[in-house]
Amino acid sequence: MNTALEYLRENRLPHIWCPGCGHGTIMGAVVRAIARLNFDKNKVVIVSGIGCSSRAPGYMDFDTLHTTHGRALAFATGIKHARPDLKVIVMTGDGDATAIGGNHFIHAARRNIGITTIVMNNNIYGMTSGQVSPMTPKGALGTTAPYGNIDRSFDLVQLAQASGATYVGRATTYHVPLLIDLIEHALQNDGFSVVEAMTPCPTYFGRKNKMGGAVELLTMLKDNAVNIKAASALSEEKLKGKFLIGEFVNKSEPEFTNEYAKMVEQVQRKFDTFQGGLRECEQNSD
Amino acid sequence: MNTAKLMQGNEACTIGALTAGLNFYAGYPITPSTEIAELCSEELPKIGGKFIQMEDEIASMAAIIGASLAGCKAMTATSGPGFSLMQENIGYAAIAEIPVVIINVQRVGPSTGMPTSPAQGDVMQARWGTHGDHPIVVLAPGNVRECFDLTIRAFNIAEKYRVPVIVLTDEVIGHMREKVVLPDISKLKIENRIRPKSKNDYKPFEGDAETLVPPMADFGTGYRYHVTGLSHDVTGFPTNKGEIAGKQLERLLKKIERAEPELRDYFTESTDDCEILVVSFGSSAMSSLSAVRKARSQGIKVGLFRPKTIWPFPVEPLKAIAEKTTTIIVPEMNAGQLIYEIERIAGCNKHVMGIHKLNGELFKPDEIYNAIVQGARK
Numbered sequence: 001m002n003t004a005l006e007y008l009r010e011n012r013l014p015h016i017w018c019p020g021c022g023h024g025t026i027m028g029a030v031v032r033a034i035a036r037l038n039f040d041k042n043k044v045v046i047v048s049g050i051g052c053s054s055r056a057p058g059y060m061d062f063d064t065l066h067t068t069h070g071r072a073l074a075f076a077t078g079i080k081h082a083r084p085d086l087k088v089i090v091m092t093g094d095g096d097a098t099a100i101g102g103n104h105f106i107h108a109a110r111r112n113i114g115i116t117t118i119v120m121n122n123n124i125y126g127m128t129s130g131q132v133s134p135m136t137p138k139g140a141l142g143t144t145a146p147y148g149n150i151d152r153s154f155d156l157v158q159l160a161q162a163s164g165a166t167y168v169g170r171a172t173t174y175h176v177p178l179l180i181d182l183i184e185h186a187l188q189n190d191g192f193s194v195v196e197a198m199t200p201c202p203t204y205f206g207r208k209n210k211m212g213g214a215v216e217l218l219t220m221l222k223d224n225a226v227n228i229k230a231a232s233a234l235s236e237e238k239l240k241g242k243f244l245i246g247e248f249v250n251k252s253e254p255e256f257t258n259e260y261a262k263m264v265e266q267v268q269r270k271f272d273t274f275q276g277g278l279r280e281c282e283q284n285s286d
Numbered sequence: 287m288n289t290a291k292l293m294q295g296n297e298a299c300t301i302g303a304l305t306a307g308l309n310f311y312a313g314y315p316i317t318p319s320t321e322i323a324e325l326c327s328e329e330l331p332k333i334g335g336k337f338i339q340m341e342d343e344i345a346s347m348a349a350i351i352g353a354s355l356a357g358c359k360a361m362t363a364t365s366g367p368g369f370s371l372m373q374e375n376i377g378y379a380a381i382a383e384i385p386v387v388i389i390n391v392q393r394v395g396p397s398t399g400m401p402t403s404p405a406q407g408d409v410m411q412a413r414w415g416t417h418g419d420h421p422i423v424v425l426a427p428g429n430v431r432e433c434f435d436l437t438i439r440a441f442n443i444a445e446k447y448r449v450p451v452i453v454l455t456d457e458v459i460g461h462m463r464e465k466v467v468l469p470d471i472s473k474l475k476i477e478n479r480i481r482p483k484s485k486n487d488y489k490p491f492e493g494d495a496e497t498l499v500p501p502m503a504d505f506g507t508g509y510r511y512h513v514t515g516l517s518h519d520v521t522g523f524p525t526n527k528g529e530i531a532g533k534q535l536e537r538l539l540k541k542i543e544r545a546e547p548e549l550r551d552y553f554t555e556s557t558d559d560c561e562i563l564v565v566s567f568g569s570s571a572m573s574s575l576s577a578v579r580k581a582r583s584q585g586i587k588v589g590l591f592r593p594k595t596i597w598p599f600p601v602e603p604l605k606a607i608a609e610k611t612t613t614i615i616v617p618e619m620n621a622g623q624l625i626y627e628i629e630r631i632a633g634c635n636k637h638v639m640g641i642h643k644l645n646g647e648l649f650k651p652d653e654i655y656n657a658i659v660q661g662a663r664k
Contacts, residue, residue: 075348075349075351078353078360
């Protein structure tokens with residue numbers, strides 16, 4: 001078995017993330033899950049968008065693609081569709097995945113294309129210094145919500161599930177063994193998988209909201225997380241102010257590139273050779 | 287095989303693309319380009335190629351870049367509003383040097399404008415639509431057969447120079463049907479990107495000493511390299527060092543500058559002794575040609591210069607002809623875009639006259655003929 005370190009570009013380290021940021025922990029969890037599965041590092045592609053989260057691929061020893069803001073899943077869709085044999089992993093942030101990239105997120109889930117998406121949720125835009133995101137809790141402060149955030153926030157697990165993702169999990173950077181397990185399971189799913197990794201941003205979210213430093217924020221993740229397996233036995237009152245972690249969806253459904261391959265097979269049986277250019281085109285408007 | 291066919295411009299673009307080796311198409315429906323997506327959805331599965339209808343044009347552009355990195359010859363097609371949405375990722379393809387082809391079938395704008403009417407309002411957007419200095423190549427077919435030829439050429443240029451190439455047609459060129467005789471496909475030159483020979487010390491963004499183009503490795507073949515839209519050094523990793531970033535950008539611009547004589551492509555008629563020159567491209571050039579011929583038959587010394595590569599503009603050939611003329615007429619289905627380039631090339635002592643169309647109608651040959659007659663009187 002390979003060690004996790006073999007999947008990192010050691011010469012690119014140390015990383016740029018702030019002290020107390022959980023992004024390194026999440027990157028560590030991803031390479032540990034890959035190491036457990038013993039993936040060939042020549043057959044893995046990591047794709048990211050823009051933001052703190054999206055710097056991760058630069059440190060990882062695979063073919064890596066740092067794209068435009070919000071578009072990682074669309075680039076990744078091109079790669080996976082072109083080369084279904086590759087393991088395609090998207091590492092994205094809460095703003096990248098649910099604001100500017102929200103449309104791509106729901107459509108990748110709808111297609112159930114075989115991409116594993118790790119959403120590094122720190123509830124804030126860190127790279128641009130602390131603006132609120134669609135996953136900033138209502139009432140929280142951000143540099144663009146100086147009087148408190150009046151927007152409601154997404155529940156990413158519900159969003160992914162409703163959009164058709166066939167694997168959905170959530171863990172935190174406190175619950176690292178669980179996080180590695182979930183990513184491992186997600187990587188084994190043929191279809192579209194989402195793992196939300198909740199991570200503290202002491203520099204902006206914690207400081208702006210006077211929630212303390214890295215230790216306090218991590219303690220909060222520890223104290224407020226309830227595993228979905230335990231949740232059903234708890235009263236509504238006991239669950240107030242808590243969030244659920246664990247495995248929410250794990251099911252097998254037809255995956256996009258497999259479906260495409262099946263279609264190609266059928267079509268090719270019908271048409272032996274390329275006869276292009278003989279068809280009358282219809283003209284549509286709008 | 288090479289019998290005459292009645293073919294539509296959009297169809298000719300698609301067949302050209304398939305002939306050039308297209309095996310990945312991502313797109314989003316938009317008039318007047320949709321036939322290209324429809325035809326690709328029908329033909330690509332037959333050859334084991336990939337088609338995908340994406341959620342929007344931003345995603346379409348992203349998907350073809352991803353597919354190109356995975357080794358495919360990839361294309362999308364769109365029109366005005368979709369072309370606007372693609373701009374950010376076109377810039378990504380430029381800085382990350384990803385071969386891709388974008389067909390923009392122009393319609394009247396701005397905004398939704400007139401979806402089923404032709405215009406030539408994207409001349410400047412095709413060149414400067416994405417932010418920042420960047421290399422780009424734009425080809426403009428003037429008839430259906432050229433849709434086939436120039437789409438093949440677009441792929442060849444994209445592959446050879448690792449640059450996004452735009453095929454700029456319009457609603458008339460895209461929807462018009464003409465009799466077309468395709469060339470012997472086995473005799474066509476098809477370019478494929480140069481791939482690295484060795485995994486040792488692969489520098490994905492170190493240009494070849496002569497062409498300035500770096501070899502490109504396919505994802506998933508063991509090179510394990512990094513690609514980013516951030517300014518980067520020869521290894522592909524981001525850099526904040528201005529000197530390195532500046533040098534890389536200079537190389538990107540120079541690789542196209544240096545290739546200009548090869549990229550040059552234009553058509554001329556009656557330019558040997560012309561005193562008046564009409565410079566016209568795309569569907570406007572069909573009317574221009576007709577007008578020039580009519581004026582010639584009346585003894586007016588007029589010629590036509592029709593650029594097929596409009597960016598980089600074939601400066602030297604136009605300059606050589608323009609020097610001998612007194613008046614240059616530039617008919618465009620816009621309020622005057624390519625005319626800026628013509629004025630720049632012609633110099634300030636020439637009379638450069640634009641005629642414009644903003645109503646979604648083609649030029650009538652007589653509108654251009656009248657301008658020629660007017661020019662002849664001066």
